Amino acid sequence: MSKERFVIFHHNDFDGVASAAILKDALEKSGAKVPILKHVSYDILSQWKKESFFKPYTNKGFKIAVLDFSYHPAADIWMDHHNGPFKKEKWQHEFKPDGLRRWEPGYHSCAHQVLDACRKQFVYKPSQHIREVVKWADIIDFAAYKSAKQALDLGVPAIGLTRAIGAMESAGKSLQLVVKAIQHGGISLAVRLPVVARAIRYLQKTQKDVAAYYREHSQTTDDGKIVYVDESGIYGRQQRYFIYFFHPQSNYGVRYFLQTDTNTWHISVGWNPWNHPKKGINIGQLLKHISPNGGGHEAVGGMEFKREREARAAIRRVLAALSGK
Secondary structure: OOOOEEEEEEEOOHHHHHHHHHHHHHHHHOOOEEEEEEEEOHHHHHHHOOOOOOHHHHOOOOEEEEEOOOOOOOOOEEEEOOEOOOOOHHHHHHOOOEOOEEEOOOOOOHHHHHHHHHHHHHOOOOOHHHHHHHHHHHHHHOOOOOOHHHHOOOOOHHHHHHHHHHHHHHOOOOOHHHHHHHHHHHHHHHOOOHHHHHHHHHHHHOHHHHHHHHHHHOEEOOOOOEEEEEOHHHOOOOOOOHHHHHOOOOOEEEEEEEEOOOOEEEEEEEEOOOOOOOOOOOHHHHHHHHOOOOEEOOOEEEEEEOOHHHHHHHHHHHHHHHOOO
């Protein structure tokens, strides 16, 4: 890897940021350079499907790494743990895994997947703060919190950072500083970044208003098994576990909102982490069936739409499927 230059594309959440920090650290310790970090979300899938997507970088001699996001054949490094990462059948048929191009849906987090791969490929020795980040990535991305109350506790540094990343991304702010802080000092350094600290203070200040929004706007199906809510009114301040805090009897949650920065509708569907459905429907497979850009894991997934009409039609299909209709 000596003297090679990489651009890392990573998903725009805690797991994606953590994955980028780990790979960046491993690459740089092996002699490579990582001058560019780019966070991505599923609203770019129409462009992502183009074979030439990375040409502006590869034409300048950059290698491409993609983490915690959909597959692209031009990526030199690709690691993901989501169901349905192949957005073209041709790409799936032609994909050949190797040491640095890996699809492993058994991992609770991409960060853990990246760490294990870097240990094997680069003889990477992670610092204690990197190991701590991976521990929290497994908890956060797999929704392995002890309770909804813990998941909503912004006083826990990792949880506060997770929420701050979401707020920063919604506001169109770069996540590069967060990636670099995690690389060099872990969660404790990242939460001390002024932009992160401000975001956490704002989220703490507005927590009661956000809770009131969920209490007022969340709805359930007649049997109480599905809770659903339009989060557009609190975009940038969403806290997905409030629906389970107020409706602990539910088995499934459906959240949707208009992303005002991209003018796209995002739909998130999941099992209640503390009250799983018996013989639960595979969410990732369901969403991929409903929309080509849908996907996720067994217990959680998402999809996006440009038009509100299409989004609401998809929501109705999701509710019907989860209700067994």
